[in-house]
Structures are given as structure tokens and as C-alpha cells.
Amino acid sequence: MVVEQRLGYVASVCSDGTANLSPQGTVAVWDDRHLVFAHIHSHQTVANIEAGHVVVEVNVVDPIRRNGYRFKGPAEVHREGDLYDAGAEFFQRRSGLDRRRIRAIVLIRVERAAAVLSPSYDDGSSEADIEQRFLALYGLRRAEPQAGGEDGGADASATGALDADHTGLGIAVPVRGLFETHLTVTDLERSMTFYREVVGLQVALEVPERGAAFHWIGRPGQAMLGLWSIGSAPVGMQLHIAFEMSLPDVLAAPEQLAAQGIQPLSFFAEPADEPSVIGWMPAAAVYFRDPDGHLIEYLAMLEGPARPELGIVPWSRRAG
């Protein structure tokens, strides 16, 4: 919920005892026990914490599904040091937020967490019913979530993707992502069946005279995989590509692949029934081979700071 919404309301207490409520679009999950947000313009909230009113309450609500969570606990303001550096790096990586704009990273230890539900559910409506009702109320349709979009961050739609300084070093980076990649295959039909039925890609264009087939990755027009037949050529190369997925899908992938008769693999290409966690990214990933032995990966970036000290471990050992 926190990861998806990227907007929380932080309540703190002023020295005269009055309440202070401040929206924070950088609210993020830091680890199992902490939330963070970036102090860019939240002077009063931070002043309240630094004046000793350390306990804050954060509400994160899905305005369409009309549910959410409230979190409560003491906050710490980090204007420098390791936590500041790790937090600034996290927001830089997540959305291109320039660390020079971050006055402090506020770390909140969650001592109480509770779900909040709108009275709209009182009549027994399901989440899907409520979602439909409130999408209609706002004249919206549910679409694929888009990357970026951090309050204060270098959101391409707000700043213009081509001249945005994503590096924080004064270097403009016009490249926004990887659009296409290509693999050689020995049997085009067999590989097309594999990428359609196992990976779920949609054929975009077949060019039989060139022994090629292009597939959309994600939505049509989002990204592309080209498969090129090399037939019975006695040489070939085994390559590696990764498809981005949601975390729940990556977690479900080993069982899903096994059910399709595909052996799920760890980062070390050994049989595995759970994802590998790559600490330095941090990411969760499941691997498998396509009919030509190309190593295919399903990957989800994880919230929270990089944990290079973790190395690469099975998902069940990520806490250690």
C-alpha cells in the first residue's frame, strides 16, 4: 500500500499542543519496522520532532479503494550521516530526486500499525465494488501503474524527460529506459510458443522471410523482444535477459514455472523453489532457461536501501 500510494499524511504535535498535518509524497517503507520521508519543505513537522514531540502518526490511504493504514511511532530527523546518505540515495534511485533538495531524512519507527476502512464497506461491498464506484465518481479508469512520479522528484512528465538532470551532478541523461532486446533461436516456432505460453508475451510482428518474430514486453509499444532464427547453425550464444515484474508475481513465479514444466533457478542457476535476493540492488529474481538455453530472469526491485552486505541469498533468508 505504502509502496503503491507514495503519499502519506504525517501528523505531528506543535509546541502549543495543536495538531499539524502535512502531506508527504516521499513516504516509503524503509525496512520491516520503519517508514521514511524526505524533508524538502516540511519545516513545521521537522521542527515539532526536533522540539521533542517525536511521536508522529502517518496515514496512507488508497483514495479509490477507500482503505489504508495508519502508523504511529517516534521519528528521528537525520540531516547528515549514514542514514541521510542511504535515504538520499534511495530517493535518487527511485525517482531521480536530487539530494541537494533533501534537507533531512525522517525515519519513523512504527510501533503501532492498523488498517483503516471507509464506512463505504459497511454495506458488505467488496473492494472491487468500491473501486468501481470511486473510479466512476472521479471519472477514471484503472490503467497500468507508471514509473516515476515522486513529489519533489524528477518526474519526466513534470520536468520534461529530455533535459531532466537525473544524476544530480549536472549531467543531463536523455535515455529513459531499454526498449528492445534480441535473441537468436534455433527453432522460431518453438521459441514463439515458449515466449507466448510461458512468459505471456504477445506477438507484435512476424517476418517469416527473415526468420524473425517481434514480441511486445508489457503493453503494446512498451518494450520489445525480437527472436531471430539461426536454424541449425552449429554455433550460438547463450544470452541473458530480465523481465520486470511486480514483487507478488516474482514470488509466485517458481510455482508458476514448475506448473508449466519449467525448472525455476536461483541466481546461481541451481534449481530453486523461491526467488533469489540480490542485496546490492536490492531486487528479488527468479531465473529459468528458454528452449535455446538463454537465461531468462523475472525481476522486481525491492523497496528499501541497498544491502550489499547481504550478498545473494534465497528469499527466505533475506532477513539475516
Ligand SMILES: Cc1cc2nc3c(=O)[nH]c(=O)nc-3n(C[C@H](O)[C@H](O)[C@H](O)COP(=O)(O)O)c2cc1C
Ligand atoms: C501531494 C503533496 C506531496 C508532498 N510531498 C512532500 C514531501 O515528500 N516532502 C516535503 O518536505 N514536502 C512535501 N510536500 C509539501 C508539504 O506537505 C508542505 O510544504 C507542507 O505545508 C509542509 O507542512 P509542515 O511545515 O507543517 O510540515 C507535499 C505536498 C503535497 C501537496
